[in-house]
Amino acid sequence: MAIITGKAWVAKNYVMSFDMILQKFWTSPINPAENAKWVMAGVAEEFNRENGFVDAGYTFIVAGHNFAGGGKSIEHCVTGLIGAGIKAVFATSFARLQFRNAINYGMPFITSKDINLECNTGDELSYNTDSGEITNLTNGKVFSSVPVAPFVAEVAASGGLMNFIRNKIADGTIQELH
Amino acid sequence: MGMTITEKIMARNSGRTAVVPGQLVWVDVHTVMTMDYLGKQCFTAFESLSPDKQLFDKQRLICVSDHLAPPPTEQFATMLNEWREIVHKYDIPYFYDLGRQGIAHQLMVEQGHVLPGKVSIGTDSHANTYGAVGAVGNAIGVTDAAIAMATGKCWFRVPESVKFVIKGTWQPWVMAKDLSLHIMGMMHWNGHLIYKTLEFTGPAIESLGMAGRMTLCNMTVDLGAKNGIIAPDATTANYLAPVQKGEWGFVSSDEDARYDAVYEVDVTQVGPTVSMPDKLDDVVPIEKVIGTKFNKAFVGTCTNGRTEDFAIMAKILEGQQIHRNVNMICIPASQSVYLECIQKGYFETLIRAGAAIETPSCGPCAGIHTGVAGDGDIVLSAGNRNMKGRMGSKNAKIFLTSPAVVAASAIKGEITDPRSQNW
Numbered sequence: 029m030a031i032i033t034g035k036a037w038v039a040k041n042y043v044m045s046f047d048m049i050l051q052k053f054w055t056s057p058i059n060p061a062e063n064a065k066w067v068m069a070g071v072a073e074e075f076n077r078e079n080g081f082v083d084a085g086y087t088f089i090v091a092g093h094n095f096a097g098g099g100k101s102i103e104h105c106v107t108g109l110i111g112a113g114i115k116a117v118f119a120t121s122f123a124r125l126q127f128r129n130a131i132n133y134g135m136p137f138i139t140s141k142d143i144n145l146e147c148n149t150g151d152e153l154s155y156n157t158d159s160g161e162i163t164n165l166t167n168g169k170v171f172s173s174v175p176v177a178p179f180v181a182e183v184a185a186s187g188g189l190m191n192f193i194r195n196k197i198a199d200g201t202i203q204e205l206h
Numbered sequence: 207m208g209m210t211i212t213e214k215i216m217a218r219n220s221g222r223t224a225v226v227p228g229q230l231v232w233v234d235v236h237t238v239m240t241m242d243y244l245g246k247q248c249f250t251a252f253e254s255l256s257p258d259k260q261l262f263d264k265q266r267l268i269c270v271s272d273h274l275a276p277p278p279t280e281q282f283a284t285m286l287n288e289w290r291e292i293v294h295k296y297d298i299p300y301f302y303d304l305g306r307q308g309i310a311h312q313l314m315v316e317q318g319h320v321l322p323g324k325v326s327i328g329t330d331s332h333a334n335t336y337g338a339v340g341a342v343g344n345a346i347g348v349t350d351a352a353i354a355m356a357t358g359k360c361w362f363r364v365p366e367s368v369k370f371v372i373k374g375t376w377q378p379w380v381m382a383k384d385l386s387l388h389i390m391g392m393m394h395w396n397g398h399l400i401y402k403t404l405e406f407t408g409p410a411i412e413s414l415g416m417a418g419r420m421t422l423c424n425m426t427v428d429l430g431a432k433n434g435i436i437a438p439d440a441t442t443a444n445y446l447a448p449v450q451k452g453e454w455g456f457v458s459s460d461e462d463a464r465y466d467a468v469y470e471v472d473v474t475q476v477g478p479t480v481s482m483p484d485k486l487d488d489v490v491p492i493e494k495v496i497g498t499k500f501n502k503a504f505v506g507t508c509t510n511g512r513t514e515d516f517a518i519m520a521k522i523l524e525g526q527q528i529h530r531n532v533n534m535i536c537i538p539a540s541q542s543v544y545l546e547c548i549q550k551g552y553f554e555t556l557i558r559a560g561a562a563i564e565t566p567s568c569g570p571c572a573g574i575h576t577g578v579a580g581d582g583d584i585v586l587s588a589g590n591r592n593m594k595g596r597m598g599s600k601n602a603k604i605f606l607t608s609p610a611v612v613a614a615s616a617i618k619g620e621i622t623d624p625r626s627q628n629w
Contacts, residue, residue, distance in 0.1 A: 042396075044593060046593075046595070046596075047595075051573065051574070055243060055244075057247070058247065058251075058348065093396070094395075094396040094430070097396050097430075098591070098593055099331030099332075099345070099428065099591070100331065101244060101329045101330055101331060101347050101348070102244070102347070103348055103349065121400055123396060123400075123430070124400065124401055124430060124431075124432060125331055125345055125346075125347065127401075128347065129347045129349070132347065132350065133349070177230065177363075179230045179361070188349075189349050189353065190251065190254070190349055190352070190353070193255060193353050193356070193357070194255060197255070197256070197257070197356075202357060205232040205357065205359055206220065206221065206231070206232055
C-alpha cells in the first residue's frame with residue numbers, strides 16, 4: 029500500500045491548459061524540470077514568475093470541473109506538473125486530452141466527486157494509491173475516487189507509455205498489443 | 207446487443223467482432239496527422255522509441271504546416287525550417303507545406319486522408335473533424351503520435367455513445383455552426399458529454415453538405431466529447447470519390463445499439479446563434495445581442511473556413527460595404543478552398559466589400575499570427591473558441607457565430623440578423 033501525503037493547492041473550475049503553460053512555451057522541448065519553471069503561470073498571479081509554482085511546494089492539486097481544458101495537444105501541462113513535484117491531481121472532471129496525456133506519463137489524474145468543495149489551499153491531504161481514498165488531514169473529511177484502470181496502472185508502473193512500448197519492443201511482444 | 211458506429215469502427219480496427227463502452231483496445235490507425243507546432247517533437251519521440259526508425263507507413267503519416275506558416279517571427283521561421291528538415295529526412299510524400307498548405311483538418315478530409323470506418327488521429331484538438339466522413343477522428347498528444355508512427359496503433363477506451371437526432375428544416379441563413387452552438391448551450395462546454403462519442407443523425411443531417419458536417423463534428427471537442435461522427439451516405443461517397451486514398455465501406459449504427467442518451471433537436475427552431483465572450487456555452491439566440499458593436503471580424507479556421515462559408519458571405523456582401531470601423535479578415539482553410547473561392551468570384555466580392563483575404567493557415571484563431579486580437583478589441587468570429595486570451599489579448603472579447611452572421615453584421619458594424627434582409 030502506498031500513501032502519499034502533502035499540501036494541496038485548490039483550483040477553481042475550468043483551469044485552462046493554455047493558462048497552465050503560456051503560449052511562448054508550447055513549443056519547448058519536453059523536459060519536466062524545465063517545463064515546471066513556468067507551469068501554472070497563467071492560472072494564478074502568484075505563480076507568474078520563474079519557479080513560482082515549484083517554490084510553492086505543493087504535492088497535490090485539487091480542482092473542480094474540466095481541469096486542463098481548452099483543447100491543447102501539448103504535453104507540457106502534465107510534464108510541468110510532474111517537474112513541479114505534483115504527485116496527483118484530484119478533480120471532479122478532467123478535459124479529455126490532458127487526461128489522456130496524464131495517463132501516458134503515469135501521472136495520476138484522479139476523479140473524485142465534490143472534493144473541491146471540502147478542501148482549501150494549504151490543507152494536508154493523504155492519498156491511498158491502492159484504495160483510491162483521499163483524506164483531508166486538516167479537516168478530517170474523506171473522499172472516494174474513481175478506481176484507476178489496470179492498463180493505466182500498468183503504464184504508470186512502466187514509467188509512462190513510451191517506456192511501456194519500449195519494453196514491448198525490447199521483449200518482442202509489440203505485435204501482441206490488442 | 208447491437209453496436210453504435212463508433213463501437214463498430216473500434217471493433218473492426220482492433221481485430222474484434224464486438225467491443226463495449228469502457229473496454230480498452232489498441233486500434234490500428236489509418237492515418238496519423240502532425241503539424242509544424244508539435245511535429246518535430248513527434249519525430250524526436252518516435253526516434254527515441256524505435257531503434258530502426260522505421261515508420262509504420264510513410265504514406266499514412268500526414269505532415270502539415272498550418273499553425274506557424276507563414277512564420278510571423280524569426281523563432282517560428284527557424285522552427286519551420288527544423289520541421290521541414292525532419293519531414294524531408296523521412297521523405298514524407300504527403301507534406302502540405304507553405305504553397306500547398308492548409309489547416310490540417312481541412313486537408314485530412316478534402317485530400318481523402320480520412321476514410322469512413324477507419325480511425326485517424328492528429329496532434330491537434332480539432333481532429334474530431336474527421337467524423338464528418340464517418341471516421342473516428344481523435345486528438346492525441348506527442349506520445350500517442352510517436353507510438354502510432356512506430357507501431358500503427360493507438361490505445362482507446364471505447365466511449366459511451368450519445369445520439370443527436372436532428373429533425374426539421376434548416377431556416378434560410380442558418381448554418382451548421384448555429385446548430386453546433388445551440389447544442390453547446392444545451393449540453394454545456396465540456397459538460398455532460400465529456401469523454402463520449404456523439405453521433406449525429408436524422409433528416410436535417412442527411413440534407414447537410416460536407417462543409418456543415420465538418421463544422422458540426424469539429425466543435426464536438428469543445429463539448430468535451432471524444433469524437434463526433436456522422437454515418438457515411440451518398441453525400442460522403444460523392445465527396446470522397448475524386449480524392450479518397452484507400453478503399454472503404456459503408457458503416458452505421460445497429461438499430462438496437464445502446465446509447466447513454468438520445469437527444470432530439472428540431473432545427474426548424476434554431477436561428478442564428480451567438481456564443482458570448484469568454485465561455486463557449488454562454489449561448490444566446492441572435493435576437494438578444496442585435497446591435498452589439500464590434501471592431502474586428504474574422505472568418506476562417508478548421509471550423510468555418512470552407513468554400514460554402516465564403517459563398518454565403520459573398521451572397522450577403524455582394525455590392526455592400528463593410529463598415530469603416532470594422533476590420534474583416536477572411537482565411538480560407540486550404541489552398542484548394544482559396545482557389546475555388548477565387549474561381550467562383552467569392553473573394554472578389556469580399557475584397558470589393560472591404561475584407562482582407564489571407565493565405566491559408568490557422569491564422570489568429572489560437573492567437574498566434576496574422577491578425578491577433580489586442581487590448582479592447584471586440585471580435586465577431588466564426589472560429590471555434592472564445593476563452594479569454596484565445597485570439598491574443600486577455601483584454602479582448604470574442605463573440606462566436608456563423609459566417610452568415612459575421613457577414614451581415616460587418617455591414618453595420620453591429621450584430622445583425624442575416625434573416626433581416628433579402629440579400
